[in-house]
Amino acid sequence: MMLLAIFLLGVCHGRKGLGQLESKKLNNYNQENAENPHQTGKGHRNCSFFREKSRSLNKMATSCSEIYQKGCKQTGQYYIRLGSGRKIQVLCDMDTDGGGWTVIHAHGVTHPEDFRCYNNPVIEGRRCRNAVVKANWNSTWQEYINGFGEIPKELGESDFWLGLENMHEITQEGRGSEARIELYSWGKRSWAKYGTFNVTHQDYGYTLKINNFEDNKDIPVRNAFAGVPENFLCRGRNCPEKRENRKNSKQNGQMFTTKDRDNDNYCRPLGYKRDETPIYSEENKACELSYSNLNCAIEEQSGFWFNSCSAVNLNGPIYRTNPERERQKALPAGMIWATWQKQTSLMFSSIKLRPKNHHA
Known part of the structure; x- marks a missing residue:
């Protein structure tokens, strides 16, 4: 009996020691990843925190930029907290131009061959493999306030509009927002950036204030929000000068x-x-x-x-x-x-926001 007791005591001590060792390794791993955020990524256990809506409100991030700064650098769906205290799900682009972008709008297809399925997701009785979930953009005032469409895991999977009220709250956070607008024609891809993107309160009609334009030097698109001098947009008999x-x-x-x-x-x-x-x-x-x-x-x-x-x-x-x-x-x-494609409809566009003080 004495020998059995000693044996069992040794096993218990061994298991306890193993648990302490594993815990120490895990703590070291988390500390190393916190010190070296570039090592974190797919499957990192801490990043799942930002993907759960049930988390405590005061511990939630207020933007994709904040999530990025905490070392979670995988593009995908996350939850953020708005100034009003609401939680919303967003698509975070962690790959483009330094990452940390909150996508507020996506429309269309990212590949020309998917356009047939965009208009007809079911062809000849079969659902298209790359069918994009299409939104109804001819929507009402309240629908545009609330938002519509499905938040995808990556761009090109579905149309969505995050909502004017959400856009207003996002652009009021901290020091304001900058914007990156992705533009895909049927043969080229380009982008435009704005150092200021602000959507005002509903009392002011959700007015857009967009300034400090930056063009793509390789494929210039020019600042369409500043207007065009040409009359090709006019359809009436008496076009303006x-x-x-x-x-x-x-x-x-x-x-x-x-x-x-x-x-x-x-x-x-x-x-x-x-x-x-x-x-x-x-x-x-x-x-x-x-x-x-x-x-x-x-x-x-x-x-x-x-x-x-x-x-x-x-x-x-x-x-x-x-x-x-x-x-x-x-x-x-x-x-x-x-200012880029004149009257030709684009294939895809998206609007992304992030705080002006973001650091990659």
């Missing part, structure tokens, strides 16, 4: 417009007569003669920060080719960045 066209297509500083909330400057009357007949300025006199629709969102079949109407609309319908649009004159302009 060249000097007026840039003013009419400048979208920085515009409120958001949807099919049921008209905040744009498209044929906006000076006032109304007693019989509710609109009164136009002399320069907009053509509106009462040529235009039956006075809302850019209805004209373009999507909500956006329109002026009258747009040189850029990243929420517009997608068309495979410009000739297709020319054959069907009733089609809207599409998903355009007019």
Whole structure:
């Protein structure tokens, strides 16, 4: 009995010693990874914390940038805390241009061969292997406030709009936000960056303030939000003069417009007569003669920060080719960045935000 007791005591001590050793190794591993964040990545146990909605609110990150700074550098779905105390799921791009980007918008397909499945996810009775979950961009004011679509694990899997209220809260955090906008045509890929991207409160129509433009030197796209001087966007019989066209297509500083909330400057009357007949300025006199629709969102079949109407609309319908649009004159302009591809609809676009003080 004495020998059995000694044997069992030794086994217990051995197991305890092994547990202490493993715990020490694990602590050393976590400490090393904390000191060397570049070694963390896929499957790192600490990063799962930011993927769980149930975590304590005061311990949640406020941006993808903060998650990146903590060493979690795998692109994917995470939860963040907004200033109002709400938790939302977001797609974090941890790979592009120093990482730390919170994706607030994605629209379209990242490969031309997937476009057929984008419009028809089920072809000949079979669901397309690379079918993108398509969103309804011709949505209402409240839907654009709340957000819609599915948050994907990576770009190109689904359309989504994070919501105007979420965008407002994100851009109010800390020292403000910078933006990176990805643009894919049917043959090229490029981008634009803005040092300032701010969406105001609902009381101000979720006005967009976007400044400090930075172009892609290799494939310049130019600043579409500043407007275009060309008249190719005008469809009326009496198009404005060249000097007026840039003013009419400048979208920085515009409120958001949807099919049921008209905040744009498209044929906006000076006032109304007693019989509710609109009164136009002399320069907009053509509106009462040529235009039956006075809302850019209805004209373009999507909500956006329109002026009258747009040189850029990243929420517009997608068309495979410009000739297709020319054959069907009733089609809207599409998903355009007019300073780069003029009237040709893009294939894909995304908008990403991160704090101005982000450090890769």
